[in-house]
Amino acid sequence: MSNKKRVFEDIDFNENSGKGDDFDDDDELSSGNELLDSDDEIMEEDLIEQEEQDEGDELKDMDIKDGEEEDNLPKKVWRAGVDKLEEDEVLDYDSTAYDMMHEMTVEWPCLSFHPLHDHLGSGRNKYPHTMYMVAGTQADEPKNNKILIMKLSSLHKTKYDDIDSDDEESDNEDEEDEEDNGDDSDDEAELSYNYISHQGAVNRIRAMEQQSHIIATWSENRQVYIWNIKNHLKSLDDDSKPPKITAPVHLVNHHQDEGYALDWSTKVVGKLASGDCKKLIYVTSATDATWVTDQTPYKGHTGSVEDIQWSPSEDTVLASCSIDQTVKIWDTRLHQKPAASVKAHKADVNVISWSKNVQYLMVSGSDDGSFRVWDLRNFKSDQPVSDFKYHQGPITSIEWNPYEESQIIVSSGDNQVTIWDFSLEEDTEEFKDTSVTNNDDDEDLQYPPQLFFIHQGQTDVKEVHWHPQIPHVAISTAYEGFNIFKTSNSEEQ
Structure with missing residues (x-):
């Protein structure tokens, strides 16, 4: 996928008109029908005509009433790959589907970002939330690119738009919920940020888990x-002035081409792997005084290395994926060749994610829109545990939920972010009516039972991450900016 530059395409959505049908006023009924004679047949015809006219008036009145109440009808779920947006339509979200939903725009689109581990604690659920993250821009000119260091605060619980003000019970429940969470959902979220000038567009950015103030950029x-x-x-917290000029503490200049694969080890502090479009992987390590990059690269892929993931349990093990359609496992002690390799997909493999909760599970996402789950204990069989082909565009990002071992989040070039829960696989009774009729060609769009949630409304979604310390909160970046959201059904799992 990275042989061609990943750039954002400007696709505009316009406002949805949402207008009902127009109805003309009823024609005034003529009165005083003159009876020419007392013939029963003539009288019967006149009565039938009068009844038909009265019926027409009733139907027109009903139509007008329906048109007036059209705005109160249930919202229609838009189906990617089935429904089409008209020129005057735009996607809108149902606030009842979210516990929290915030949108954020920045000066330039960001291809990549990473939420930071912070000092506020893990497993926090009380609103409003505060989070930190870093992102890299794709500006109009290389000199205008930046690393953004952001603090997002006052991330309140989303206030439902459709709560009936006359429904006293709903109002009371909402007020009690806000009191429990210490939340005032009418307040605006706040963003403060610093930046560092960056040479060239940031293809990917990653922060070290153990020391989140150490970051790497491709x-x-x-x-x-x-x-x-x-x-x-520090300056985001105490309002002090940030450094005027910041230079990198280390430069890896061994690569002969740009790349996208980048990951810090969660087992060894200061160990970084980077893969490039020339199919090479280099490992950089922190020493007591400096940083050292291995002179000899890891070779084995026959095409661009698209993503890298260090093992969550083994110090010397990492995985990589490539446009050569393979996923490979490497042991740094062997160095010269991969320890295992499978042809994972029939197209470029863009992304992988290694589960931290079930450490023998890995998921891979492909250019053909499919993603597969792998059991590394039987990795050489070339047989995935699960194979899903739902998305209509390339898989651009994928990640296991750190707070739910059976869930992953996926972003795709079809402008969808989906959450999948593999624990739902056996609950088939709950999903008897999951097919959606395509009225254009009378075909059914089948929703797999594991499809837990669909988030839409962004154009050209490039990366998605779970927040590492706020359960079930997801962040996605796209052409227009960022979405920060938590689904209303996430606590049911």
């Missing part, structure tokens, strides 16, 4: 930078 200028943003984060 630049389009073929270099990987390592940065210390400690003072930038």
Whole structure:
């Protein structure tokens, strides 16, 4: 996928008119029908005509009433790959489907971002939320690119738009919920940020889990930078001035081409792997005084390395995927060749994610819109545990939920972000009516039972992550900016 530059395409959505049918006023009924004679047949015809006219008036009155109440009808679920947006239509979301939903725009689109581990604690559920994250831009010119260091605060619970003000019980429940969460959902979310000038567009950005102020960026200028943003984060909390000029603490200049694959080890502090479009992987390690990048690359892929993931349990093990359609497992002690390899898909493999809760499970996403779950204990069989082909565009990002071992989140080029829950696989009785009729060609769009949630409304979604410390909160980046959301059904799992 990365042989061609991943750029954002400007696709406009316009406002939905939402207008009902127009009805003309009824023609005034003529009165005083003159009886020419007392013939019963003539009288009967006149009575029938009068009844038909009265019926027409009733039907027109009903139509007018229905038109007036059209805005109160249930919202229609838009089906990607089935329904089409008219020129005067735009997607809108149902607030009752979300516990929290916030949108954020920045100066330039961000291809990649990463939420940071912070000092506020894990497993926090009380609103309003605060979070930190870093992102890299794709500006109009290389010199205008930046690393954004952001603090998002006052992320309140979303206030339902459709609560009936006359429904006293609904109002009371909403007020009690806000009191329990210490939340005032009418307040606006707040964004404060600092930035670092960056040479070239940021293809990918990742923060170290153990020391979140250490981040790495893959630049389009073929270099990987390592940065210390400690003072930038500090200034967001105490309103002090950030450094005027920030230089990278290390530069990986071994790559002969740009790349997208980048990951920090969660087992070894300061160990970074980077893969490029020339099919090479390099490992960089922190020492007591400096950083050192191995001179010899890891070779084995025959095409661009698209993504890298370190093992969540083994110090020396990492995985990679490539446009050569394979996923490979590497052991740094072997160095020269992969320890295992499978042809994972029939098209480019764009992304992988290694489960931290079930450490023998990995998921891969492909250019053909499919994603597959792999059991690494039987990895050489070339047989995935599960194979899903729902999305109509390339899989651009995929990640296991750190708070729910059976869930993953997926973003795709079809402008959808989906959440999948594999624990629903056996609950087939709940999903008897999951087919959606396509009125255009009378075919059914089948929703798999594991499809837990669909989030839409963004154009050209590039990356999605779960927040590592706020359960079930997801963040996605697209051409227009960021969405931060939590589904209303997430606590049911």
